Amino acid sequence: MRELAASGIPRNMAGRWGLQVDVRRRSSLEANVGALRTWAAASAQKAAKVGEVKKMEAEVAKVEKEVVHKVEKEAAKAKKGAKKVEKEVAAAVEKPLKARQRKKKTTKEKRSA
Numbered sequence: 001m002r003e004l005a006a007s008g009i010p011r012n013m014a015g016r017w018g019l020q021v022d023v024r025r026r027s028s029l030e031a032n033v034g035a036l037r038t039w040a041a042a043s044a045q046k047a048a049k050v051g052e053v054k055k056m057e058a059e060v061a062k063v064e065k066e067v068v069h070k071v072e073k074e075a076a077k078a079k080k081g082a083k084k085v086e087k088e089v090a091a092a093v094e095k096p097l098k099a100r101q102r103k104k105k106t107t108k109e110k111r112s113a
Helices: 002-007 011-016 030-112
Strands: none
Touching: 002 030
């Protein structure tokens, strides 16, 4: 416990970091304190890097979300445009067919009269 206190590591953090703590032990060795300080500094640097990575991942996720939204929006516009073109094509095809049908009806009516 004295070694943890001397190295500046709180007891609860030692448990979270996986350090084995002997609460019955009262002695303190300077070599152990130095080793704990070195280990704590390295752990703090790793934690900082992990924090930076998490920030970057959050930014990437935000940008991906924006890109996906834009792509979906463009896809919806394209789909709407395709439907419009499809209707125009159908109308263009049906118009001559209807004209032929009307012409056939008028010729049949003339023959039957």
